[in-house]
Amino acid sequence: MFKKILIANRGEIALRIIRTCKEMGIKTVAVYSTADQNSLHVKFADEAVCIGPPPGRDSYLKIPSILAAAEITNAEAIHPGYGFLAENAEFSRICQEHDLKFIGPSPEMIEQMGDKATAKATMIKNNVPVVPGSEGIVTSIEEGKKIAKNIGFPVIIKASAGGGGRGMRVVQSEDKFEHAFKTCRNEAESAFNNPAVYIEKFVVNPRHIEIQIMGDQHGNVKHLGERECSLQRRHQKILEEAPSPVMTPEVREKMGQAAVNAGKAIDYEGAGTVEFIVDKDLNFYFMEMNTRIQVEHPVTEEITWCDLVEQQIRVAAGEEIEMKPLKMRGHAIECRINAEDPEHNFRPTAGEITSFNVPGGHSVRVDTHAYAGYRIPPNYDSMIAKLIVSAPTRPEAIKRMKRALQEFVVEGVKTTIPYHLQLMDDPNFQSGDFNTQYLEQHFKFKP
Incomplete structure (x- = not known):
């Protein structure tokens, strides 16, 4: 069992993890931005390391700072909580390379499930029911229209790398498809740096x-x-x-x-x-x-x-x-x-x-x-x-x-x-x- 775990997160989930670690007899390291110096997760951890200014990109998303905090405190494992780096395959991979146990799945598992189109293809192969739709990424308006007509409107266009409700458009009819397809791809490119989209039958009132x-x-x-x-x-x-x-x-x-x-x-x-x-x-x-x-x-x-x-x-x-x-x-x-x-x-x-x-x-x-x-x-x-x-x-x-x-x-x-x-x-x-x-x-x- 680990002797010391660093929690690469903030707020209630960081405190939640600290509580279980205490009950298991495991020492904890909190990391925090300057905006969170008075948060309870900082107060109740055994050690705390400031990793940067308030913006997430400069603190909780800054992998070198988190690794440095783990190194100076001799942490053996990192718990990512949810959000921030929790589903970041590269972070999981870097933890492996630095002999830190990432408390979560391997980078390969995260990559397989993080890309929605790949995840859907994996489910189809393993007899998990999926919504009727494209078998993978849809690259053109013509291809998308054909798929949409085959499965029947309404359909939903989704960003393959999406999450949090972004990069999604419901299309009720063929004449509205082209505009929705272009809008969804542009939003996906802007939000996730990946314009790839796929199409599914829209389940009404699910x-x-x-x-x-x-x-x-x-x-x-x-x-x-x-x-x-x-x-x-x-x-x-x-x-x-x-x-x-x-x-x-x-x-x-x-x-x-x-x-x-x-x-x-x-x-x-x-x-x-x-x-x-x-x-x-x-x-x-x-x-x-x-x-x-x-x-x-x-x-x-x-x-x-x-x-x-x-x-x-x-x-x-x-x-x-x-x-x-x-x-x-x-x-x-x-x-x-x-x-x-x-x-x-x-x-x-x-x-x-x-x-x-x-x-x-x-x-x-x-x-x-x-x-x-x-x-x-x-x-x-x-x-x-x-x-x-x-x-x-x-x-x-x-x-x-x-x-x-x-x-x-x-x-x-x-x-x-x-x-x-x-x-x-x-x-x-x-x-x-x-x-x-x-x-x-x-x-x-x-x-």
Whole structure:
């Protein structure tokens, strides 16, 4: 087992990793930008190294600075968290070259799943259901139109190197295809320095359901059930829960096996998430694989009693995962608490938190790096906390979440807490009748 791990990340996920390391008896090294010098992950790590000014490109994305921090502190391994360098194949490769264990998959695994077209081709070869569409990159408007007509409109054009909702265009008819194709390629080139796009059938009103998997260095891959992630704005998740309110045992078994097949197809190591879109009849199709820990991993932890970060570390150290049958208990919900103003189109609200009271009580968990007096920097993602609750049933979990949200007091900046409180009272949310378009098309926040 490792004696010291450097966490190449910031905020709540860095603190989350530090907590597990402490319980495992592993020393930790935090890295931080000058904007994060007062963040809790810096305070609670055993050692902390400043790696640059606030912009991510000059600090958390600056590989030489992170490697230098690992070298001067004698760290043996690096945990990348999520975001920043977590799915950067080159970073994984450089860690290997410097005898640092990257707590995550190999560069080859990241490359295979990071390119969406390659990932889709891999899934097809391994009997994982995929959305009908192009077999790979589409290079011309004529080719794209032909494919679109064969599978039927509407279709969606996606950047092969895309993510976060960028480089995507839904096309309803042939006459709008050319403009959308050119726009998507230009956006992909600008955002990802890669203009490659592919085409898929657009599934109307789908759900977004993902399967958590874990693989080790001995060829074992298992899944830990699903997470419901359909409640989104601008392709960004707002709330996640486990299990999905529409899942059946039969579909869970099929989807879980498909996710395991996806992991085995690339000899996957570490924590990964296989994401599916699911239609109204619970037909599911592979969307993408995230080769890292997810923001929403706590809901899986709460219903499986499995510390996913601990499993990541143990797998990286060469241990085998336990292949016990999946056991889930109860229901868990996570609300992302962002420093955003829902009254003004979710405008980010960086600044000083003057008052900060986190909820407590039975089966209430708060993952956060913030506190009263903490100044939220404008340079990073606006999420300041994750509120997670669990209960024996979904209705009980919703009641508990509502109570916890009422206790959660953040003053000095606007947050999404009022938005989540209204969502708890929404009849369609309570009944589980929603899809990925629900929040933007049907749910209206009332100031």
